[in-house]
Amino acid sequence: MNTDSIIEEIKKQLTGDPQKDGPFLKDQSEKYKNEENSDEINRELAKLLYECAYNDMHRTIDSYLAVKNPEVNEKLKSVRKRYENLNYTGGIEILREIIKDNLFAWMDDDEVTYKSFGTPVEHTLYMQIYQPEKEVRPVSCDLSEVYSLYGWGLTQKSKYTEAVDAFQRAIELNPTDPEIYIRYCELLKKIKQTDELRECTDKIMQYAVTKEQLGKGYFNYSYYFSEKRDFDKASAMLEMSRIFMDNSKLIENEMKYISNSMGLGSIPPAHSREQLMNIMKAEKIQPGPSALVVDTAYFLAQHAQQNLDYDMAKYFYEVVWELTENDDVQDMIAEIERTIKDMKDTKQ
Numbered sequence: 001m002n003t004d005s006i007i008e009e010i011k012k013q014l015t016g017d018p019q020k021d022g023p024f025l026k027d028q029s030e031k032y033k034n035e036e037n038s039d040e041i042n043r044e045l046a047k048l049l050y051e052c053a054y055n056d057m058h059r060t061i062d063s064y065l066a067v068k069n070p071e072v073n074e075k076l077k078s079v080r081k082r083y084e085n086l087n088y089t090g091g092i093e094i095l096r097e098i099i100k101d102n103l104f105a106w107m108d109d110d111e112v113t114y115k116s117f118g119t120p121v122e123h124t125l126y127m128q129i130y131q132p133e134k135e136v137r138p139v140s141c142d143l144s145e146v147y148s149l150y151g152w153g154l155t156q157k158s159k160y161t162e163a164v165d166a167f168q169r170a171i172e173l174n175p176t177d178p179e180i181y182i183r184y185c186e187l188l189k190k191i192k193q194t195d196e197l198r199e200c201t202d203k204i205m206q207y208a209v210t211k212e213q214l215g216k217g218y219f220n221y222s223y224y225f226s227e228k229r230d231f232d233k234a235s236a237m238l239e240m241s242r243i244f245m246d247n248s249k250l251i252e253n254e255m256k257y258i259s260n261s262m263g264l265g266s267i268p269p270a271h272s273r274e275q276l277m278n279i280m281k282a283e284k285i286q287p288g289p290s291a292l293v294v295d296t297a298y299f300l301a302q303h304a305q306q307n308l309d310y311d312m313a314k315y316f317y318e319v320v321w322e323l324t325e326n327d328d329v330q331d332m333i334a335e336i337e338r339t340i341k342d343m344k345d346t347k348q
Contacts, residue, residue, distance in 0.1 A: 007041070007044045029045050072146065075098060095146055096150070098141075098143075106143065111135060112136075113137070114136075114137050114139050115136055115174060116138070116139040116141070117174055118142060121209060121296055121297055121316070124299075126175060129176070144170045144180065147169045147173065148183055151183060151184065154166060155183075160191050167187065170184075177207065178209065181200050181201070184200055185216075188200060189223060194224060197223070197224055197227075201224065202286075204216065204217040205285070205290065208290065208293065209323070214288070215241045215242075216241075216245060218240040219251070221240075221285060222235070222254060226261070231258050231268075236276055238251055239271055255268075289323040293323065300312075310339055310343070314337065314340070317333045
């Protein structure tokens with residue numbers, strides 16, 4: 001028999017159980033060791049044995065993570081608490097353990113890409129914008145948030161090279177989470193990566209689901225233009241930031257810096273709406289929330305409502321309301337709240 005026929009016959013006898021297939025393949029190597037084409041056979045058997053070992057390893061990892069990863073959300077709460085208390089070392093230690101547990105899992109291959117989305121909006125945006133050709137499979141924990149918090153902690157400890165790697169892994173796992181980019185921008189400011197800061201801020205604006213996120217995006221544009229010594233545009237972006245972000249002290253301090261840099265004795269005069277729009281158009285800066293985010297949240301709200309999932313419908317409509325303050329959407333939220341209340345009253 002030729003090599004192809006022998007290998008095909010062997011494949012037919014594989015069970016899919018690495019504990020059985022491993023010894024079987026080794027026996028087959030012994031069986032055909034005196035054949036004229038034994039070297040070719042052994043090369044093919046080695047490939048099968050590698051696949052068997054790979055599957056065995058991942059089956060073991062999957063079983064291990066099935067126990068470990070449900071605990072991750074609680075650990076993330078603990079990390080955030082430590083960070084609030086400025087205990088970055090303690091938070092980083094917890095995150096390193098989670099990362100070590102997951103290090104050999106969730107590696108993309110030719111057919112599958114693994115992602116860790118925090119919300120259905122992020123998942124839907126990813127599918128629409130990136131249109132992946134590979135099958136998208138979910139990671140069994142919020143691993144993108146693990147890496148994002150890890151990058152933030154490392155940033156606070158001035159471990160900038162490691163922090164960059166952590167944020168890039170977080171973005172790889174979830175490229176549509178605006179909070180990852182917001183944290184990453186703070187690192188990029190520290191390491192003076194101005195052009196990359198601009199690109200990262202564009203991502204915040206593209207995926208923002210709250211006014212606060214939009215405000216931080218415009219604030220970052222202001223920082224970018226200040227670094228470029230273009231103070232007129234910097235002050236314009238601060239004005240845009242003030243529309244969306246409730247942090248007047250931060251904006252006031254930045255405006256004073258811009259005023260001093262321009263050699264003015266007072267705050268620069270405000271731009272008109274037309275001037276603001278012209279600047280954003282010229283700089284290709286998104287004016288307000290992304291239409292795609294609003295449309296996606298609205299679609300998901302309607303879909304949830306049609307499926308009688310009123311809690312999720314309310315959540316998605318609230319995203320739309322947050323970004324648009326549309327009166328019709330507010331009426332829908334009020335109607336859903338009445339429906340939820342009626343359902344609870346009926347059960348009592």
